[in-house]
Amino acid sequence: MPATGGSLSAVHPEIRLQGISLLYEADGSTVLALDDLNCRFAAGKVTAIIGPSGCGKSTMLQITRGFMQASRGTLSFIGPDGLPMPRPARMATVWQSFNLFPWRTVEDNVAFGLEMAGMPAVERRARAREALRLVDLAGFEFKYPGQLSGGMRQRVGMARALVMDPDVLLLDEPFGALDAQTRLVLQEQLAAMVERTGKTVLLITHSIEEAVLLADTVYVLTARPGRVAAEVRIDLPKPRSVASTHDPRYAGYFEQIYGLLKSEVLRSMHGEAEAG
Ligand SMILES: Nc1ncnc2c1ncn2[C@@H]1O[C@H](COP(=O)(O)OP(=O)(O)OP(=O)(O)O)[C@@H](O)[C@H]1O
Numbered sequence: 001m002p003a004t005g006g007s008l009s010a011v012h013p014e015i016r017l018q019g020i021s022l023l024y025e026a027d028g029s030t031v032l033a034l035d036d037l038n039c040r041f042a043a044g045k046v047t048a049i050i051g052p053s054g055c056g057k058s059t060m061l062q063i064t065r066g067f068m069q070a071s072r073g074t075l076s077f078i079g080p081d082g083l084p085m086p087r088p089a090r091m092a093t094v095w096q097s098f099n100l101f102p103w104r105t106v107e108d109n110v111a112f113g114l115e116m117a118g119m120p121a122v123e124r125r126a127r128a129r130e131a132l133r134l135v136d137l138a139g140f141e142f143k144y145p146g147q148l149s150g151g152m153r154q155r156v157g158m159a160r161a162l163v164m165d166p167d168v169l170l171l172d173e174p175f176g177a178l179d180a181q182t183r184l185v186l187q188e189q190l191a192a193m194v195e196r197t198g199k200t201v202l203l204i205t206h207s208i209e210e211a212v213l214l215a216d217t218v219y220v221l222t223a224r225p226g227r228v229a230a231e232v233r234i235d236l237p238k239p240r241s242v243a244s245t246h247d248p249r250y251a252g253y254f255e256q257i258y259g260l261l262k263s264e265v266l267r268s269m270h271g272e273a274e275a276g
């Protein structure tokens, strides 16, 4: 995946969420999405978040991105010197719903952020093409999002984030719409890219396999309101690849996370049955 550099030097911060709560209020009703959430996304590492549907994962990403203000708690960025720093300018997100501009071509979607940053057309086109090649979408530059499958749109979203060479990469189920093989290839590429560039990565996923394969730390969240049920360190050697799944420890991590998740999913189903 591209390590297309900007002119700013890279600063990969640690991100801390302390006592984060978020209450949605709409139409006279309220939903407590997050309740006293505490977690830490280590600099240059991949932190995965896994939890039952509706437990507040995307909400947490919106707060981290700065698009939503927590009702309570603090979000902070810690620089390499261990001191608080401002929100990094270069954060990129792959949204769960792709969020592509339907009226722009694939290439112009990928190049959008570069255009906003004032990069000349020739250079941004070259970078967009390189990013598209890396997500295996060469030849689709002039298509529109409506002409692509869900998996292809998701890869456009990934290319659009990577082309920015962000310091912080926030991924909301980035591989959810992909077929199993493409997913594995892109997971391996992401692992290699993170290893090479040391970006701070937050990966929201529903896949235990993906969390164990890619992450250094996995947070398992409770059913809504989301809080941390467990923090699991993944000590598999790097670089990770499909072969990592044959490591004897892999199955242990999988089972541990599955066990934690299962009880939360059952709890949330029970809660829904009572509410419904
Ligand atoms: N704008 C909103 N107004 C009111 N409630 C909302 C809003 N957005 C989300 N919610 C509720 O907050 C809770 C958390 O939503 P969120 O999208 O963060 O969950 P999630 O963990 O990302 O779910 P999924 O795994 O299905 O993507 C859900 O119960 C959802 O219905």
Ligand SMILES: [Mg+2]
Residues within 6 Å of the ligand: 057, 058, 059, 096, 172
């Ligand atoms: Mg979500």
